[in-house]
Amino acid sequence: MKRLFVLAIAALAACSAEVQPPLVASDVRITGPMTQMKAGYMTLTNNTDEAITITSVSSPQFGRAEIHESVIEDDVARxxxxxALTIAPGEPVHLEPGGKHLMLMQPVGEPEAVTLNLYAEDALLLSVQTELE
Ligand SMILES: [Cu+2]
Incomplete structure (x- = not known):
């Protein structure tokens, strides 16, 4: 009887591991004082055994969306x-102020919520929704 119980727990654990999505976005937020441009920040976690590379982003609420990085050139922050943005297994990538981020340009209307679609070539990897701050 006890042995059966242990087996059931093991089966449950295996099952929940299987439904784990390959790529997870957490702490998603969109900020920016400018009305014409917003920055998207999040933490991306790769739950697979292989690197995942995001090659483009899009949003129905913005005419243009790009993956950006902040750099210092000639003492000026640009x-x-x-x-592309590669997320290695077990090494979450933080999109944050002063580092890599998503740049959202040409807003369509005045959206209260934003959908961000992350692609690998033509394949949709992940779609996340968040409120505008
Ligand atoms: Cu930018």
């Missing part, structure tokens, strides 16, 4: 688009 930011520039990056072509």
């Amino acid at each position: 930011m520039r688009p990056v072509g």
